[in-house]
Amino acid sequence: MNQQSQDASAFPSGERQNIGWERETLEKLVFANLREQQSARRWRLIVRFSWLVLLGAVAWFWFNQDAMGSAVSTPHTAVIDIKGEIASGAEASAENVVGSLRAAFEDSGAQAVVLLINSPGGSPVQAGIINDEIVRLKAQYNKKVYAVVEETCASAAYYVAVAADEIYVNKASLVGSIGVLMDGFGFTGLMDKLGVERRLMTAGSNKGMLDPFSPQDETQNAHMQRLLGEIHAQFIAVVKKGRSERLKETTDTFSGLVWSGQQAVEQGLADGLGSLDHVAREIVQAEDIVDYTRREGVGMRLARELGVSMGRGAAQAAQWRGSVLR
Known part of the structure; x- marks a missing residue:
């Protein structure tokens, strides 16, 4: 009888099954850990490559901007x-x-x-x-x-x-x-018909001014009208100054x-x-x-889109890693 059969005969059948189950579970854990490490390495390579592309795109954009500006004479x-x-x-x-x-x-x-x-x-x-x-x-x-x-x-x-x-x-x-x-817009009439009550809390008597779900306040309306009138007067002054006697x-x-x-x-x-x-x-x-x-040039647009994609990917990766560690 060889050594393996002797070792196997040294344990009852139930214990031999437990040993097989533990070995199988250990193998699964080892392979799972290897796959996780491989995935992490791939993600690091993707991030590094994306950053290189991003930096290259930004450099290309600024180089072309400078070249365009200096070429016109x-x-x-x-x-x-x-x-x-x-x-x-x-x-x-x-x-x-x-x-x-x-x-x-x-x-x-x-x-x-x-x-x-x-x-x-x-x-x-x-x-x-x-x-x-x-x-x-x-x-x-x-x-x-x-x-x-x-x-x-x-x-x-x-x-x-x-x-x-x-x-x-x-x-x-x-x-x-x-x-x-x-x-x-104002929705107070509609709210009354629907039986909806507006509960607005403010610190400052005019903080809720122009709230579409609250009744209009004449004092507040008068204030806003004066404000609009002031901006209108500024507009008029600019037009008169620009057009002068031609107007x-x-x-x-x-x-x-x-x-x-x-x-x-x-x-x-x-x-x-x-x-x-x-x-x-x-x-x-x-x-x-x-x-x-x-x-927005091609380079800057590419840089922006890559930045958004990388940020989303990093967030997803962090979320995935967090779920693994829990």
């Missing part, structure tokens, strides 16, 4: 798009537009700057920042600024446009809307009405009819057009 017309809502975080935010303006003014080859506008408006704060910067840069660099309106130049967009030396429109453009609004003011000029491009020219809200090409060729007399608009 011959005489040209600088153009900056102001499209969509003028708001913080939007493409037409003050941060983006001001950055584009500075790059255009600093380039010695830019003979003038054209704001190509197609916007329904937005934040008066963002528009005010852009307007102030245009005025400052014009004085510093002694360059002309022209606004060219495509479909729409209304409200905050017109606030920006009046900082230009001249405004050109299409005869069918929509221009104006010199006013300020604050809107919302043919009527009772409707600052009422919030919008006009066609042709009507805007007649009322002095714009200077004439013309497109971007017309202004570059006939007014600036520099037919070459260079776009200075700040946009």
Whole structure:
């Protein structure tokens, strides 16, 4: 009888089964641990590779930005798009537009700057920042600024446009809307019908002002109306300063009405009819057009998406590891 059979015969059958079960369980634990280590190594490699791609994309983006900025030196017309809502975080935010303006003014080859506008408006704060910067840069660099309106130049967009030396429109453009609004909804009547009670707790008697689920308060409404009136007065002052004697003011000029491009020219809200090409060729007399608009490039977009993906993957990995350790 060999040694193995002797060892096996040394234990009762029940004990031999227990030994086999323990050995099988131990093997499973060892293999599970190996798989976990392999998975962890793969994840570390993925993270490192992703970071390399991210850093490479960012470096590529900045390199190309610098190359683009330094390559433009011959005489040209600088153009900056102001499209969509003028708001913080939007493409037409003050941060983006001001950055584009500075790059255009600093380039010695830019003979003038054209704001190509197609916007329904937005934040008066963002528009005010852009307007102030245009005025400052014009004085510093002694360059002309022209606004060219495509479909729409209304409200905050017109606030920006009046900082230009001249405004050109299409005869069918929509221009104006010199006013300020604050809107919302009220649900108190509906709540009464449904038997819903609003329970609002505040520290400060006006902290719940304009709450859509509470009745309107005349004192608070009067305060907000004065606030809107003050911002409207600032808007009017900027328009009068920008358009000066060219503005043919009527009772409707600052009422919030919008006009066609042709009507805007007649009322002095714009200077004439013309497109971007017309202004570059006939007014600036520099037919070459260079776009200075700040946009999210491929490299930055890739970097952002990789960053989001990596963050999500890291969170999932941490959650998975946590469930294993519990």
